[in-house]
Amino acid sequence: MKAIIIGGGIMGLATAWGLSRQGHEVELFEQGPLPNPLASSMDEHRLIRHPYGTQAGYARMIDEAYDAWDLLWADLGQTLHEPTGTLALSGNGADWAEKSAATLASIGRPMSELSMEELPRRFPLLDTRGLERAFWIDTGGVLLAQDIVSALVSHLSAQPHVRLHTGTPIRSVDLEHGRAVTDAGATYAGDIVVVAAGAWAPRLVPDLGRRIVPSRQVVVYFDLPEDQRASWAKGPMIIEKTGDVGLYLVPPVRGRGMKVGDHEFSRTGDPTAARDAQPSEMAALLDRCSSLLKGFDRWRIRNLKVCFYSVTGDERFIVEKQGAKGWAMSPCSGHGFKFGAVMGLELARTIAEGRDAAAHARWAAGLAGDEPT
Incomplete structure (x- = not known):
């Protein structure tokens, strides 16, 4: 399988890591350098913690995050x-x-x-x-955080089935047919396209712009x-x-x-x-x-x-199937980094193993064993 991933922050890199561990081909596109200093992932540190208010789903997920x-x-x-x-x-x-x-x-x-x-x-x-x-x-x-992102970039750069494209903004995506078009007009096709572009994602996936x-x-x-x-x-x-x-x-x-x-x-x-x-x-x-x-x-x-x-609006993550060959990945709202490794690993497994997309979206939203708010 060939996957195209758009976005070189922790979520895109972790998904590339998860897919590459299974031997799949990955092409990752980042609009700036890797690591990109403008990415929300790029700071000295981020926190990981069990206390999560009433959100029992995310509190439970912390143990999965530690394992990842x-x-x-x-x-x-x-x-x-x-x-x-x-x-x-x-x-x-x-x-x-x-x-x-x-x-x-x-x-x-x-x-x-x-x-x-x-x-x-x-x-x-x-x-x-x-x-x-x-x-x-x-x-x-x-x-x-920034040490993790840098280490992941180095690790992925050494993998034979991974190609990292830096300084390559994506102009549009076709999540139905698995295509991405760069600002320069080049088209790349894959079996799956994952949009993990952080605050820039709504520009590529209009549905996200209505929710993020x-x-x-x-x-x-x-x-x-x-x-x-x-x-x-x-x-x-x-x-x-x-x-x-x-x-x-x-x-x-x-x-x-x-x-x-x-x-x-x-x-x-x-x-x-x-x-x-x-x-x-x-x-x-x-x-x-x-x-x-x-x-x-x-x-x-x-x-x-x-x-x-x-x-x-509800500070829950969006990781959803979009079209026949696409995923929109926005584990966000200021508390996503702690779940970066598990989000990437589990999305890779869902894609590669054909697991239920709706169940995955509910899990990523912290609703597995939790009640919607």
Whole structure:
């Protein structure tokens, strides 16, 4: 079988990996270089975690994700993941952490609740003001995202049945007949075409444009004061929701940066536009950091990074059969990277083995064993 894959982010590369492991021929097209610095996959790190609010399907899927990452580490010959544990915090009446704990308890992955007296003893760099409840689970950690993407590119480049086309934008696709046409007018045909082009995918698959919007997101990297660096390097990931701000904190593992972001989506912007950012865009997030993190007044902004997510209304993934020979692949909404390896591996299996496409779409949407919302 020959597969054409459009998009060289984590989803396209992981699908190419899954298909190549089975000996299938793959041609992957990326509009820029590989890795592409504009891809949403290209950042120092991404998080993997079990807490998922009420979305039991995705919480269950994390174990499958870990298994797929372990298979990828074996193929790459290196482990690009650092365990940290997961600390979920809530306040101001928000209840995401409590719902996550209840969901995980129902599937046999209980979290431990920490009292407001115990929390600062366990994590002395946190200020408990404004917090109401705290939950801990030993699982979860940091995926070294851009290192993973780079390693996958190198691995696939060495496979005899894989061809990577860089600097080759795709103008149109025919998912009924399995064809893709480049901006230069060249036509490529295959037994299957997978569109995994992230925020650019709706331009090729109009149906996605009716369900997905690009979302400009800004994250902040900090330089830490000398007396905090070692502690934070061994610290947990933090997911903190107190109403208006959905703060997540990525500790500076393996010498990477200390990153803080707001998981609330802008649902605006153009992925082809300039990507300059200003601290004023992060005012609410920085204000929350100042009350949550002790000594934050001594933190210094190292840089701001803009990336583009593709976001669905319900934040569930779209991985669907489109036409006789096509798949639209958008495991997105800012929480897709952690599932990159398993999404690619399982789509490759569904394509190669002829598994039920509707069942695959439901699984990818996190609805296997979950109820639609």
